[in-house]
Amino acid sequence: MDNLEFIVIDDDEGDCRAITRFLSRIFPKSNICSSLGDGAIVDQVEREPHVALVDYGLPGDNGIIRMEQLRISWPSTAFIIMTGQGDQEIARDSIKRGAIDYIQKNKISESSLERMVNSALAYAQIKMRMEDQQRELEIFSDVLIHDFKSPIRSINFLVDELKIGLEENDKASTDNVMRLLKRSASRMGTLMDSLGCHVSATREVTFEPASAFGIAEAAKEAIASVIAESSADIRLEFEDFELLCCAPQLSQLFQNLFSNSIKYSGENTPLVTVTASRDEPGKVTFQITDNGIGIPQEFRERAFEPFKRAPGATSVPGTGLGLATCRKVATRHGGKIWCDAESTDGTTIFLRLSIGEI
Incomplete structure (x- = not known):
């Protein structure tokens, strides 16, 4: 597996180095951070790790308590508790309180670590899907009961x-x-x-190479009648490149964004501009800007939650699921979508995706 994010949390520098060395040999294309357990651990890493290996015998709070604290910031991380004590009670308590697995340090080897990490990743993925399905059921019931x-x-x-x-x-x-x-x-x-x-948006799909320009064009074609009725001008101002993706889902994402820009254009003739910049290897950031009424500053972080509609937007027909679906599609593609916090004219949405392997 490539592009994995690891963090090893152990106050023993020798153990920390040894485990980091094992991981670097097993997963050579991964990013591995280490921490002695002091200071704000969350601030020491840029992204939520896929796997965190936490020593039980940390100074102060034990590793299980530290894991519970970290899970607040890293809800999708697979935690593995390590200990040199070999206590079965610690093992049971670790699993009961949220660890994916537990291992004694004297049993750690490259083979055992590889097997454990792969199992932890598979389990974490299943758990995340189950949680997603639970949320979908809640959303479905909300629609049936209220909407x-x-x-x-x-x-x-x-x-x-x-x-x-x-x-x-x-x-x-x-x-x-x-x-x-x-x-x-x-x-x-x-x-x-x-x-x-x-x-x-969360169903299993096949990722295949597709034209980024073609995906955005397909979104325009899907709402051609709406564009014509509103005299909207949607400009795709970027050179074409290839994405490894589910093209229909990404097209739906752009369609939702274009439709929102048209619906919330106010008195203006809708103008939407899409640009793309490849600001670092393997990544692309789309910028979708319109000239509409904009999203209130205090609402921009919550705009992508299901059924959340900005104050003043209730007069415009909508379900409150459009941007939530966009976030699901972006996450499904290993990406991120957010609203520009600084823009004052219209709305600017950023969509960041991986170009290579998902």
Whole structure:
């Protein structure tokens, strides 16, 4: 496995060096950090590690307590507790409180470490998928319980109104009720489509080479009628390059961003500009900028949470799942998406992806 992030936390410098040396031989293309357990460990690494090997016998708090503290900042990390004591009670307590595995230091070798790390990564991935599925069930139930209530109430009311209009042979009233029924049905359809896109973003897919320009063009084609109706101008201002990705999912991501820019354009004719910069090897950052009403400063960090809609945006039709789906797709591709905290005109979204292996 390549591009893994490790951290070894052990106050014994000799043990720390030995384990780091083993890992570097087993996973030569990985980034391995080490810490003696002093100071703010989270601040010592740039990214959340895939695996953390933590010594039980750290000074002060033991390794299990330290693991529990670190899990707040590193919820996806696979933790392995190490000890020189060989105590079965420590082993049981480690697993019970969240460690993926446990090993005595005198049994650590390259083969045992490789086997343990691979098992820990596989287990952590399964656990993360189960947690994702649990969140999806919660989102699905929220939609069924809350978001469908309003259109269902409207339909029930309109059916009664339709009955009265038919009994009184009131064509004008009947036509109006039929129009409102169609709008309520359309709203329910939009809810289902948004939910379907959000749920499907975590399904197993095959990553294949695809044109970045072609992906963005496909997103434009998918909403061609909306672009035409709003006279929107979506400019793709970057040279084409290849991405290893699920093209339909990334196209859906761009489609959601373009649609949002058009919906929240205010009085302006929508203008969306997409640029891309390859600022470091193996990475690309897309910048999607529009001239719309913007996202309030205090809401920008929460904008990608499911069902979160900015104050003042409730008058615009939407489900609150568009940006949440974008974040799921970006995460699925080993990337990150965020809203520029400094922009004052319109909205600027950054999408950072790996170009190579996912």
